[in-house]
Amino acid sequence: MSQERLKIEVAQAALKHVEDGMLLGVGTGSTVNAFIDQLAASGKRLEAAVSSSEATTERLKAIGVRVVELNHTGDLELYIDGADEVDEHKRLIKGGGGALTREKIIAGASRRFVCIVDASKCRPILGEFPLPIEVIPMARSFVARQLAKLGGQPALREGFTTDNGNLILDVRNLDLIDPVAMEDRINRIPGVVCCGLFAHRPADTVLVASEDGIQSR
Numbered sequence: 085m086s087q088e089r090l091k092i093e094v095a096q097a098a099l100k101h102v103e104d105g106m107l108l109g110v111g112t113g114s115t116v117n118a119f120i121d122q123l124a125a126s127g128k129r130l131e132a133a134v135s136s137s138e139a140t141t142e143r144l145k146a147i148g149v150r151v152v153e154l155n156h157t158g159d160l161e162l163y164i165d166g167a168d169e170v171d172e173h174k175r176l177i178k179g180g181g182g183a184l185t186r187e188k189i190i191a192g193a194s195r196r197f198v199c200i201v202d203a204s205k206c207r208p209i210l211g212e213f214p215l216p217i218e219v220i221p222m223a224r225s226f227v228a229r230q231l232a233k234l235g236g237q238p239a240l241r242e243g244f245t246t247d248n249g250n251l252i253l254d255v256r257n258l259d260l261i262d263p264v265a266m267e268d269r270i271n272r273i274p275g276v277v278c279c280g281l282f283a284h285r286p287a288d289t290v291l292v293a294s295e296d297g298i299q300s301r
């Protein structure tokens with residue numbers, strides 16, 4: 085089965101968690117795009133959605149979903165998003181699409197986070213995928229030097245600016261055996277807006293699509 089097909093399968097599985105009238109948090113990326121397509125096809129009617137990126141907002145509006153600001157809602161019942169890597173403890177690397185900061189905020193504001201991935205994203209230990217870190221532009225070089233001291237090899241994501249007007253450093257080679265500790269260390273560097281490790285706030289449920297069907301973890 086193609087990866088595209090697996091994304092559609094896991095998007096359909098996620099729909100079982102979505103109820104009519106819900107206020108839903110929606111992530112960013114190709115798996116979430118498949119989810120938005122499936123949501124449109126399902127005929128389910130949300131009360132509204134809180135979106136993690138301009139790209140997702142555009143897609144949600146195109147299928148007739150009202151998009152509201154997180155500042156105008158309380159906590160959300162459910163957040164649906166993809167990930168770049170997932171470990172056995174439902175900890176994640178996110179930010180391949182550069183939307184990690186808004187994604188982490190919405191995940192934090194949601195009672196349940198259902199993460200949707202295909203099996204290629206599952207890892208025993210996080211870290212094969214370079215860790216995205218959003219940084220304030222004037223702090224770029226300083227943050228990169230601090231990340232090098234932590235053992236990482238940061239690379240600027242060329243030609244990319246986040247929806248918040250910041251930059252992304254993609255960091256290879258960090259030791260992520262203890263992702264909670266590394267998330268703390270990175271968060272303490274001045275100039276870091278957000279680190280793509282979701283270890284303090286892992287997913288509550290991970291739906292994994294493979295040739296064998298959907299596994300719920």
Ligand SMILES: O=C(CO)[C@H](O)[C@H](O)COP(=O)(O)O
Nearest residue numbers: 113114115166179180181183
């Ligand atoms: O964190 C993300 C965007 O910032 C995405 O969830 C992550 O990059 C996975 O994307 P895709 O579903 O396209 O593989």
